[in-house]
Amino acid sequence: MWPPWICSWILARFISIWPTNAVTSWPCAECGVASKPYDHQRERQWRHLDTCQYRTILHAEPPRSQCPTHGVRVVKLPWAEPSSRFTALFEGLAISWLKTASQKAVAEQLGLSWDEIHAIMDRAVQRGLKRRQAEPIPRLGVDEKAFRKGQKYLTIVNDLTRKRVLYVAEDRKQASLDSFWQTLTEPQLKGIEAVAMDMWDPYVDSVRAHVKDADEKIVFDKFHVAQHLSQAVDGVRRKENKELRAKGDDRLVGTRYDWLQNPTNMDAEDRREFAALRDSELKTARAWALKETAMGLYSYTYEGPARKYFQRWHNWAVRSRLAPMKEVAGMLKRRFDNIITYLKHRITNAASESINSKIQWVKYTARGFRTKQNFINAIYFHCGGLDLAPAATK
Numbered sequence: 335m336w337p338p339w340i341c342s343w344i345l346a347r348f349i350s351i352w353p354t355n356a357v358t359s360w361p362c363a364e365c366g367v368a369s370k371p372y373d374h375q376r377e378r379q380w381r382h383l384d385t386c387q388y389r390t391i392l393h394a395e396p397p398r399s400q401c402p403t404h405g406v407r408v409v410k411l412p413w414a415e416p417s418s419r420f421t422a423l424f425e426g427l428a429i430s431w432l433k434t435a436s437q438k439a440v441a442e443q444l445g446l447s448w449d450e451i452h453a454i455m456d457r458a459v460q461r462g463l464k465r466r467q468a469e470p471i472p473r474l475g476v477d478e479k480a481f482r483k484g485q486k487y488l489t490i491v492n493d494l495t496r497k498r499v500l501y502v503a504e505d506r507k508q509a510s511l512d513s514f515w516q517t518l519t520e521p522q523l524k525g526i527e528a529v530a531m532d533m534w535d536p537y538v539d540s541v542r543a544h545v546k547d548a549d550e551k552i553v554f555d556k557f558h559v560a561q562h563l564s565q566a567v568d569g570v571r572r573k574e575n576k577e578l579r580a581k582g583d584d585r586l587v588g589t590r591y592d593w594l595q596n597p598t599n600m601d602a603e604d605r606r607e608f609a610a611l612r613d614s615e616l617k618t619a620r621a622w623a624l625k626e627t628a629m630g631l632y633s634y635t636y637e638g639p640a641r642k643y644f645q646r647w648h649n650w651a652v653r654s655r656l657a658p659m660k661e662v663a664g665m666l667k668r669r670f671d672n673i674i675t676y677l678k679h680r681i682t683n684a685a686s687e688s689i690n691s692k693i694q695w696v697k698y699t700a701r702g703f704r705t706k707q708n709f710i711n712a713i714y715f716h717c718g719g720l721d722l723a724p725a726a727t728k
């Protein structure tokens with residue numbers, strides 16, 4: 335067997351027979367203008383794809399040219415991206431593995447450090463973002479994601495049409511979303527038809543400040559509306575459960591999830607038991623009926639009848655003598671103009687669900703993130719729909 339250095343030596347020879355002396359001009363790496371050769375850098379090394387299972391290192395002294403405009407620059411190398419210590423083919427291989435395996439597995443298989451993995455991903459994402467075209471993005475979803483449990487948030491903007499992450503920003507302030515609009519072209523901004531989001535004022539303010547006719551385009555997410563209603567039902571249940579237990583009645587004990595889930599998902603016996611509860615005189619049963627009725631709003635086609643339906647529901651809720659239901663009814667009424675926009679646009683953040691589950695996977699397979707920037711890069715890498723391959727591999 336050949337010792338590993340032989341491959342390295344052969345490549346070094348190969349590079350050194352490059353006709354550097356015969357070259358009278360190099361295109362400037364910046365502007366492409368033919369420039370005079372200046373000198374050569376000191377020898378640099380790039381890790382290449384293994385040759386016959388041996389680690390293979392490419393050695394070269396890259397030429398530098400002197401451009402009249404940009405001065406002395408290293409010429410564009412055909413085998414590697416600037417500032418990478420890997421050849422483009424090696425980097426391409428690492429990228430294709432990183433798409434399907436965990437960072438840890440790829441690091442181990444290829445003998446790379448965390449920093450090297452993160453640098454490869456960072457370059458890939460920067461390339462991909464630069465290559466992005468300014469396609470129309472008519473339907474957007476704005477979502478928030480906790481970085482670590484109980485820790486800071488990220489704001490994530492999804493393209494609901496192409497099911498990809500367009501933008502990730504730190505925090506969930508107005509400024510977090512404001513920075514997104516600046517990445518768009520004027521026609522992209524004008525082409526926005528609808529934006530799904532939670533009832534979160536900083537996001538509302540940001541859309542209003544940047545998108546024309548924002549109030550007709552903001553759609554509060556149907557599942558967040560359902561979530562607010564469910565929380566109210568649960569508030570009623572907790573209070574009532576306490577009162578009942580004081581009297582020795584434990585009908586509501588352990589029923590929390592029964593009130594939250596769809597009865598069609600229950601097995602036959604649970605469904606029978608739940609039906610008895612639901613049809614009882616309990617306050618929780620009334621709260622549950624209010625919630626289910628409220629969601630009936632979403633089966634409407636036209637706005638006029640839907641508004642009437644909601645008004646009747648609201649009257650019922652405020653007369654229910656159930657404080658949490660009254661409260662949520664008030665909130666939904668205040669927000670109603672951007673709940674009813676659903677009938678026109680028919681969007682929810684559920685379209686972002688496939689993206690969200692992918693982000694969960696990203697989180698799971700990259701427990702070594704250490705920095706938020708690495709997590710952000712990993713989201714773009716896996717969910718951005720980006721063209722990540724190094725140019726030299728194409």
Ligand SMILES: [Zn+2]
Pocket residue numbers: 362363364365366367401402403404405
């Ligand atoms: Zn130049």
